[in-house]
Amino acid sequence: MSTGGVMTVAVWRGGPEGSAFQEFRVPGQKSQTVLDVVIWIQQYRDPTLSYRFACRVGMCGSCAMTVNGVPRWTCRTHVKRVAKTGRIEIAPLRSLPVIKDLAVDMDPFFEKWVAAEGRFHPQRTRDQPVRETKPQTRRRRQADAAIECINCAVCYAACDTVAASPDYLGPAALNRAWSLLNDDKDSGTEAILAAAGAKGGCHSCHAMGSCTRFCPNELDPMASIAGLKRASIAAALKRKG
Amino acid sequence: MGGRLAIERHETDILILGSGGAGLFGALHALQSAPEGTRVTLAVKGLIGKCGCTRMVQGGYNVALGPGDSVERHFMDTIVGGKWLPQQEMAWRLCKEAVVRVRELENEIGCFFDRQPDGSLHHKAFAGQTADRTVHKGDLTGIEIVNRLMEQVLARPVERLQEHRAVALIPSRDGNGLAGVLFIDVRRGSLRFVRAKAVLMATGGGPTMYRYHTPSADKSMDGLAMALRSGLPLRDMEMVQFHPTGLLAGANTKMTGTVLEEGLRGAGGHLLDRNGRRFLFDYDGKGERATRDVVSRAIYAEMRKNNASPGGGVYISMAHLGPDKVRKSFKGMVKRCADCGFDLAAGKVEVVPTAHYFMGGVAVAPDSSTALEGLHVAGEDAGGAHGANRLGGNGVANSTVFGGIAGDAMGAAAVSKSLRDPDETVLEAAAAGVSAPLGKSPAPVQPLRERLQDVMWEHVGVMRTRAGLLQGLRGLSEIAAELHEIGVPGGSLAFNLTWHDWLNLENLLTVSEAIAKAALARENSRGAHFREDFPEQGDLEASYFTLAQSGAEGLTVGREAVDFSIVRPGESILPAGEPESLVAAS
Numbered sequence: 001m002s003t004g005g006v007m008t009v010a011v012w013r014g015g016p017e018g019s020a021f022q023e024f025r026v027p028g029q030k031s032q033t034v035l036d037v038v039i040w041i042q043q044y045r046d047p048t049l050s051y052r053f054a055c056r057v058g059m060c061g062s063c064a065m066t067v068n069g070v071p072r073w074t075c076r077t078h079v080k081r082v083a084k085t086g087r088i089e090i091a092p093l094r095s096l097p098v099i100k101d102l103a104v105d106m107d108p109f110f111e112k113w114v115a116a117e118g119r120f121h122p123q124r125t126r127d128q129p130v131r132e133t134k135p136q137t138r139r140r141r142q143a144d145a146a147i148e149c150i151n152c153a154v155c156y157a158a159c160d161t162v163a164a165s166p167d168y169l170g171p172a173a174l175n176r177a178w179s180l181l182n183d184d185k186d187s188g189t190e191a192i193l194a195a196a197g198a199k200g201g202c203h204s205c206h207a208m209g210s211c212t213r214f215c216p217n218e219l220d221p222m223a224s225i226a227g228l229k230r231a232s233i234a235a236a237l238k239r240k241g
Numbered sequence: 242m243g244g245r246l247a248i249e250r251h252e253t254d255i256l257i258l259g260s261g262g263a264g265l266f267g268a269l270h271a272l273q274s275a276p277e278g279t280r281v282t283l284a285v286k287g288l289i290g291k292c293g294c295t296r297m298v299q300g301g302y303n304v305a306l307g308p309g310d311s312v313e314r315h316f317m318d319t320i321v322g323g324k325w326l327p328q329q330e331m332a333w334r335l336c337k338e339a340v341v342r343v344r345e346l347e348n349e350i351g352c353f354f355d356r357q358p359d360g361s362l363h364h365k366a367f368a369g370q371t372a373d374r375t376v377h378k379g380d381l382t383g384i385e386i387v388n389r390l391m392e393q394v395l396a397r398p399v400e401r402l403q404e405h406r407a408v409a410l411i412p413s414r415d416g417n418g419l420a421g422v423l424f425i426d427v428r429r430g431s432l433r434f435v436r437a438k439a440v441l442m443a444t445g446g447g448p449t450m451y452r453y454h455t456p457s458a459d460k461s462m463d464g465l466a467m468a469l470r471s472g473l474p475l476r477d478m479e480m481v482q483f484h485p486t487g488l489l490a491g492a493n494t495k496m497t498g499t500v501l502e503e504g505l506r507g508a509g510g511h512l513l514d515r516n517g518r519r520f521l522f523d524y525d526g527k528g529e530r531a532t533r534d535v536v537s538r539a540i541y542a543e544m545r546k547n548n549a550s551p552g553g554g555v556y557i558s559m560a561h562l563g564p565d566k567v568r569k570s571f572k573g574m575v576k577r578c579a580d581c582g583f584d585l586a587a588g589k590v591e592v593v594p595t596a597h598y599f600m601g602g603v604a605v606a607p608d609s610s611t612a613l614e615g616l617h618v619a620g621e622d623a624g625g626a627h628g629a630n631r632l633g634g635n636g637v638a639n640s641t642v643f644g645g646i647a648g649d650a651m652g653a654a655a656v657s658k659s660l661r662d663p664d665e666t667v668l669e670a671a672a673a674g675v676s677a678p679l680g681k682s683p684a685p686v687q688p689l690r691e692r693l694q695d696v697m698w699e700h701v702g703v704m705r706t707r708a709g710l711l712q713g714l715r716g717l718s719e720i721a722a723e724l725h726e727i728g729v730p731g732g733s734l735a736f737n738l739t740w741h742d743w744l745n746l747e748n749l750l751t752v753s754e755a756i757a758k759a760a761l762a763r764e765n766s767r768g769a770h771f772r773e774d775f776p777e778q779g780d781l782e783a784s785y786f787t788l789a790q791s792g793a794e795g796l797t798v799g800r801e802a803v804d805f806s807i808v809r810p811g812e813s814i815l816p817a818g819e820p821e822s823l824v825a826a827s
Contacts, residue, residue, distance in 0.1 A: 039495065075495060
């Protein structure tokens with residue numbers, strides 16, 4: 001269906017008050033992503049369709065949707081990867097409130113990012129030189145391995161624990177916390193460990209691995225969370241000791 | 242629908258439009274410099290930190306922190322690169338404050354830029370510069386900067402108006418300043434007027450009115466269109482930077498136009514015409530390694546000679562460097578191409594010059610203030626720092642430096658300023674303006690958008706002539722007339738993207754007219770602006786910049802002499818005996 005031909009696209013329509021899939025027939029072409037399909041429907045078939053995207057090249061993490069049951073960046077998903085049967089089903093991301101059609105409210109995702117202490121805690125000021133940091137130390141490599149997250153919420157939507165426990169901080173926020181914990185420049189170790197060890201923190205993770213399996217950037221949030229668990233337990237033992 | 246939409250009212254002290262490098266730094270610095278309790282509101286067309294172009298920065302951030310480098314050298318490169326058109330005080334401020342801003346990003350915001358093995362910052366080489374001065378995070382520098390800034394803003398008491406599209410700057414009733422900004426709340430489809438003591442406009446430029454363009458898709462020059470409608474003067478509007486290698490993926494593909502990075506040519510990539518012939522040496526002795534403007538014009542010229550590839554561009558070919566090596570060195574680019582069905586490592590990929598950055602913008606003072614009291618402008622919405630050409634790595638420096646400066650200025654002034662009453666007539670007219678398409682019979686907006694992009698590409702693009710520009714202007718008015726005949730479906734206005742497509746196109750048409758008229762007014766060729774009928778750069782001593790302004794006679798463009806307040810053409814502020822370049826000849 002990827003060159004020429006017509007594909008059937010079922011699009012989730014609605015909002016908090018109710019929903020249904022609506023089918024469209026969309027002409028296929030050689031180079032075509034799922035995002036191109038969604039945009040074509042809005043521009044030429046149904047001008048009332050709502051969705052969100054921005055950068056169109058996998059840098060902003062605004063266009064993630066559920067495509068044939070799987071969370072994906074639609075801008076970087078070629079139609080031929082998902083339309084093997086000539087049919088695509090597109091729905092909003094799971095576990096986030098729908099605003100309308102394919103657009104979700106990402107605020108809960110970012111509130112958890114903040115709750116996980118997912119922000120830098122400074123030691124120096126702009127009046128001081130940049131800290132010398134050797135790039136090859138173990139800690140720096142661990143921080144770097146987790147850093148290239150673009151907060152697209154694909155892992156969050158993929159996670160069954162998030163779906164089952166609304167207070168769970170989720171893989172992206174905890175992955176950021178792990179990156180900070182390994183950053184020698186950061187002074188928030190205690191706050192990060194407290195957030196990670198609290199209810200809804202890293203110990204809620206059942207290590208099912210959907211986050212790592214679906215991360216479009218090939219990050220490994222499950223390993224980050226495992227690191228946080230170890231650090232959190234070590235800190236608790238130290239406090240007792 | 243039809244009829245007039247109700248306007249909800251809201252108040253704050255400091256209002257910031259946009260959440261790229263300029264908007265986020267504006268918010269943080271406003272909080273730092275304003276008295277406690279000052280209300281800071283961040284309004285953004287999309288989601289905070291997600292829309293806009295700072296996040297898309299690949300190359301890096303120019304800062305004079307490298308061995309032997311100096312603010313003076315960075316400044317001279319900026320002036321020479323800008324073909325002597327930059328506003329020199331702004332360029333100086335840019336280079337000087339970049340040093341502070343990079344330390345702030347590293348020490349206070351938490352960015353981690355790439356290091357040398359000894360732990361010091363790594364500075365990479367970038368074309369057109371006489372020192373290795375570009376700090377970076379791999380080739381995803383923008384993501385690191387915006388993610389870290391976004392976290393800091395989200396963790397602070399900043400009021401957030403997300404998916405709020407600014408549609409008009411509303412002056413005060415007494416005409417002495419800015420009263421506030423009218424928005425469409427995209428999610429609800431309603432209008433909201435926000436009064437503020439001071440406003441930072443940092444919506445970003447983004448020349449998306451060209452057939453091929455790189456910026457984020459939310460960009461439609463909203464800031465500059467609002468500024469023109471408010472009668473503010475805009476400078477250097479003819480200066481549109483084209484990147485030579487945008488991806489070509491065919492009609493109706495959003496990937497088309499997005500950048501294949503500069504480093505591919507730097508590493509030895511070949512550009513080939515339809516017959517597989519390397520053509521760049523016909524134009525420049527440096528071949529594919531020539532500067533962006535030269536390579537863009539060469540590709541465009543080949544396309545006009547009917548040497549174009551089937552998709553209408555040329556090929557970039559990397560395979561001769563060894564596909565495995567290419568896969569390793571350009572992992573992100575190879576994967577991006579592969580996701581769209583192209584093999585960058587072993588095959589050939591079609592590319593085309595693509596509109597990338599807008600040097601023009603609102604005429605501002607070096608402290609970000611404007612002719613309208615209460616309005617500050619920073620980032621790509623502000624003109625002057627880059628003149629006729631922006632150096633790679635000076636874009637994110639510009640947005641973060643001047644966003645911070647604006648935040649400082651607005652925060653410090655917050656105590657002494659008071660809220661102004663809006664001119665209700667202007668407010669009503671603005672509300673009526675955005676409601677205009679709601680009562681009319683709907684038709685698809687996208688075909689008109691494509692016509693605009695064709696007109697700008699063909700007649701106001703990489704190479705320009707007087708006859709072509711005049712033809713382009715006629716095309717623009719025809720499209721504008723047709724746009725105003727068509728409507729968008731009423732029913733629910735909540736998250737009604739088609740309404741916003743219509744408004745986007747209207748704004749792009751407004752700014753496109755200014756680009757075309759400024760291009761007519763510049764009768765020489767400098768930097769990004771090339772006139773086939775005036776191919777010489779002209780007398781540098783007599784350099785002028787263009788100023789576009791809307792008034793009773795429509796949009797007019799004048800010229801003003803460049804003020805060489807720091808350095809004159811042919812001179813340098815580098816100490817005597819300093820080498821011309823610190824970069825080893827390649």
